[in-house]
Amino acid sequence: MSGRILIDVRDLWKSFGENHVLRGLSLELFEGETLVVLGPSGCGKSVLLKHIIGLLTPDRGEVLFRGRNVFDMSVRELNKARQHFGMVFQGAALFDSMTVGENIGLPAVEHRGMRGEELEALVEEKLRLVGLEGMSGLRPAEISGGMKKRVALARAIALNPDIVLYDEPTTGLDPIMAEQINELICDTQNKISATSIVVTHDLHSACFIGDRVALVENGTIEFVGSTDELMETEDEGVRNFIARGRANRGPHENRGAGLH
Amino acid sequence: MDFFAKIGQSAINMFAVVGAAGVVFWRALTSLRHLPRSMGLVLEQMQRIGVESLPLVMVTSIFTGAVASVQVSYQLKEYLPKAYLGTAIFKSVVIELGPVLTALVIGGRVGASIAAELGTMRVTEQIDAMEAMAIDPHRYLVMPRMLGALIMLPALTVIADTLGIGGGFVVSNVALDVSGRVFVDGMRTLFYAGDVLGGLIKACVFGLIIALMGCTAGLATRGGAVGVGRAATRAVVASCVLILISDYVLTTLIYGIIFS
Numbered sequence: 228m229s230g231r232i233l234i235d236v237r238d239l240w241k242s243f244g245e246n247h248v249l250r251g252l253s254l255e256l257f258e259g260e261t262l263v264v265l266g267p268s269g270c271g272k273s274v275l276l277k278h279i280i281g282l283l284t285p286d287r288g289e290v291l292f293r294g295r296n297v298f299d300m301s302v303r304e305l306n307k308a309r310q311h312f313g314m315v316f317q318g319a320a321l322f323d324s325m326t327v328g329e330n331i332g333l334p335a336v337e338h339r340g341m342r343g344e345e346l347e348a349l350v351e352e353k354l355r356l357v358g359l360e361g362m363s364g365l366r367p368a369e370i371s372g373g374m375k376k377r378v379a380l381a382r383a384i385a386l387n388p389d390i391v392l393y394d395e396p397t398t399g400l401d402p403i404m405a406e407q408i409n410e411l412i413c414d415t416q417n418k419i420s421a422t423s424i425v426v427t428h429d430l431h432s433a434c435f436i437g438d439r440v441a442l443v444e445n446g447t448i449e450f451v452g453s454t455d456e457l458m459e460t461e462d463e464g465v466r467n468f469i470a471r472g473r474a475n476r477g478p479h480e481n482r483g484a485g486l487h
Numbered sequence: 488m489d490f491f492a493k494i495g496q497s498a499i500n501m502f503a504v505v506g507a508a509g510v511v512f513w514r515a516l517t518s519l520r521h522l523p524r525s526m527g528l529v530l531e532q533m534q535r536i537g538v539e540s541l542p543l544v545m546v547t548s549i550f551t552g553a554v555a556s557v558q559v560s561y562q563l564k565e566y567l568p569k570a571y572l573g574t575a576i577f578k579s580v581v582i583e584l585g586p587v588l589t590a591l592v593i594g595g596r597v598g599a600s601i602a603a604e605l606g607t608m609r610v611t612e613q614i615d616a617m618e619a620m621a622i623d624p625h626r627y628l629v630m631p632r633m634l635g636a637l638i639m640l641p642a643l644t645v646i647a648d649t650l651g652i653g654g655g656f657v658v659s660n661v662a663l664d665v666s667g668r669v670f671v672d673g674m675r676t677l678f679y680a681g682d683v684l685g686g687l688i689k690a691c692v693f694g695l696i697i698a699l700m701g702c703t704a705g706l707a708t709r710g711g712a713v714g715v716g717r718a719a720t721r722a723v724v725a726s727c728v729l730i731l732i733s734d735y736v737l738t739t740l741i742y743g744i745i746f747s
Contacts, residue, residue, distance in 0.1 A: 277615070280619050282615050282619060302623075305621075306621035306623070307621070309618075309619060309621035310621050312619065314616070314619040316615065316616055316619075317612070318611055318612060320611060320612040320615065320616035321613070321616075322608075322613055322616075322617075323611075324604075333620065333622070334620050334622075337620070337621075337622050337627075338621065340524075
């Protein structure tokens, strides 16, 4: 992969008590690419994502965003850097005291001081992008799980961020809805031209969305390369993971790119 | 040995809570510089903490005044003329019963509600989402609650004082054979504005304690629904204990030193 390095994760270590989640993980994200971080549940993918955006601090190691270590930044600098990010959380993490529209508009209200018609137009534009026009007045409790993920995506891209982080965007959804979310992610990538990191344990999603794939096992990167390279690798650990991914999904669902 | 280990652990936990509360307080205090754009949030919290607690405070204070009237009349029966009933009711309500009982019922209602709300936001990653959007939860969630409680507790105490004295007045008239004029004259005898002021100063501190304990317990919540329940319990227990301890300290300071 060529291009400028946007995020450089260097030798990241993190433990929660006796649970050593990250063990010297290193990874590079290039400008404009969609990198899928793949791995079994509990291998530290989400923890990696939370380090990248500075929600967790590591025991050791650094995350460089445009050459600056996120963990050396002051609160003000970190918040400034975070405005370049959008993040879609695993459980959508919508503010349930607000409507869908208020959720999407919150970053614009807080950081751009947007109000009135301008704000309404932005909310409707983002809702249209995720196929939920006219739903801004609903509360998160009144919409389905798939719709919540869409709203979370709309909120994450509200200010057209440079980088979008997706934490298990298809987890907990039925295969048809998962497929729609995958397509939506690709579509969104094309429309806002953001660099993305997608964390998933779903091999099918990884092959569908990703330019490159990084496989995390035992807290380190086991493999990193293109989706084609992933399918053709001779590495036994990686092949085992692919075999498990195929078995879990079932032959009738393995119809995504690279899984024929 | 186990016994001493438990005492030691409790002491460590207590210091950890005090430390966490100190950090939350400091961060809320420093975010006061963003007050102009958070005024809407402060008003919303004033409504939730103050206006919505009004019925509870009204019932509590009316009956407290009524009971105090019966109690004082019974205690004074043989020793002092009933002309002093108004004096005793007024002083006991504005100095002690009004501020403390209002704080204890608000501590139960509002403290638990703040801890449960913030705790749920914590376990559903809503607070992480807020931080990822570069919105400081101490500015957006904690500061408005602290300011709302700081403003509304004295306001509620004024209402509680008025209704408590009113309750005492009615019972004195109806059941204790003390005319309204005698009751009011009793109130005016030994009236000292410092009594009222001291009660309101205490109410301000109690308001801060309730909001701070609720926010600290809520932000520190871990582990799903059970964790949220524990946070609410912790907030109420800590608020009530701290209200009673600080009541002693403040009463000594205000009436023993400043207004003596």
